[in-house]
Amino acid sequence: MTDRTDVSGPGATVSSAGLPPGGSRRQDPREAGAGLEPAHGQDSVAFRARRVRARVPFDVGEHVVVVGCGPVAARFVDDVLPLVERGLLRVTVLGAEPHMAYNRILVGEYAVGRVSRESLTVADLETWRAAGVDVRLGAEVLRMDRTRRRITVRVAAAGPGEAAGENAQENDQENDGASESSSDASAGISGLSWDRVVLATGARAVRPNLRGLDPSPDGAVLPAGVTALRDLDDARHMRAVVAERGHTVVLGGGVLGVEAALAAAETAGTATLVHTGDHPLGRVLSPGTARLLAERLRQAGVRCRSARAVAVATDPGGGFTALELADGGSIPGDLLVLSCGVQARAGLAEGAGLRVLQGIVVDHELQADVEGRVFAIGDCAEVLCRDPGCEPCLQRRAGELRSAPAGMIAPGWRQAEYLAARIAAEVRALADPRLMTGPVEPMPAHEPSVLRLKAKDIDLVVLDSGLPVAGDPARRIRFTDDALCQDLHAEFADDGRLRRAVALARPRAMAQLTAAVEAGEPLRGDLTWLLSLDSQWAAPEPAAAGPADVVCRCAGVTRGVLEEAIDGGARTAEAITAATRACTGCGTCHPEIQALLAQRDASMTT
Known part of the structure; x- marks a missing residue:
């Protein structure tokens, strides 16, 4: 793969009216070298400033084309929907399949009858169209011209069933203006102009x-x-x-x-x-x-x-x-x-001259190009900036720090939420300067990843903190029971931070380790108490769950949010999902949601 396009590092600024989930203020780029090694500090500051100057700022009413209609694309569109409704942004979604966005993580569950087809759906077509989103399904993107900012699309002929019904509207609107789109009706090929592109093309099976x-x-x-x-x-x-x-x-x-x-x-x-x-x-x-x-x-x-x-x-x-x-x-x-295995769908990006390695290379603001006109999110994206002061990316390049595994929906959702928040911040500040509140922190250079086996009777979790820590762990703990097929293995850095943990049939211990990673808390001293958590004879009574406890880790939904949804009238798991987005990811939180519903029902009848 040729390396043709530079991308910016984590120091570029964005005017914002708010912060993305988990976001925080960051220092001015001129101060960004503070704390870096002397050999890298000056180069890093110059690099970040150069990237800021190259970026093309957003304008009100820009046309954003989203390539892909999977769960990550759906999260992005849902989050920018208020901008579309107010006329601050135009959005077109191009989906290759004839179906609206659905949860691919649960396709296997659907294949064996564990979940219904309806429960897979993660976006509502009528809601999008009512807000003004142009949705084109069965649309294959053939080429992306970055110079003229045009995309070439081939739309499948409308047939019976879902594809025909969902594409009826855009077939009538496709040629509303020669400046926006041109088409060859006989070939089903059309051209579409854009101001920004969000690539959410996902991954394909190997x-x-x-x-x-x-x-x-x-x-x-x-x-x-x-x-x-x-x-x-x-x-x-x-x-x-x-x-x-x-x-x-x-x-x-x-x-x-x-x-x-x-x-x-x-x-x-x-x-x-x-x-x-x-x-x-x-x-x-x-x-x-x-x-x-x-x-x-x-x-x-x-x-x-x-x-x-x-x-x-x-x-x-x-x-x-x-x-x-x-x-x-x-x-x-x-x-x-x-x-x-899977591999990123990056052919469209590579054909447009964008840098592609294991995926479409983006920086910590998810930009795939210098100008900030093309973004990539989800499984098709590979976060790897060129900032000489970004230690995690330097370690990834050297093979010292592993990237998050593909096929996990939560990281893609966080990227979609961040990108939507960043765009909303810029556009709202332009529409009303009183909303301009300062720069927004880019995506974190490293995030924890949780790999959970979705199985009825096997509880297996692999937790990686994502911390850029080189060398052997300073401490290891391990518990193995061959007879019960249970295992707990954890590695810690010298400051007590968890580096990696694996738990087989030890769910309570893993829950404690996960909470420590999310809270950034070190674990020191005698840790044998972790071994007793999943032992019936020695385990202490579990602490009562509080409203801040996270139930759905994919969507970041807490117990308090679920309880508010139930109090607001959500009486089924489907209704809770519609109100909170819980259980739209890996699905492992479904039993806990059902238990919460049963608990609330019991309290209401007593």
């Missing part, structure tokens, strides 16, 4: 290089009975198989592969998970924890097979029959789920 399978991500369709479980069509294929209690073969031992195998086994009774290495999740877990997880999977009906796949066997009609292995064996099945 196709393994197997005989009988086209490895190109955008190549030929997969054989019948083979799916990547990334969208609603994939989920429907899996639903049909598990409904008939067919056997599912999952290729890939990562988190998504493990979740798919568990879900299939729960519904159909059995599934086979094919992975490399000794055990599933071997790249994330220590050998001991991975071994205990493999035993838990066996108890749940998942057969784990360490092997290298070489081919997909099909019947005369082209349907999947078996996965062939390098050792000469094969695993028959009715469905093959490919779960071999």
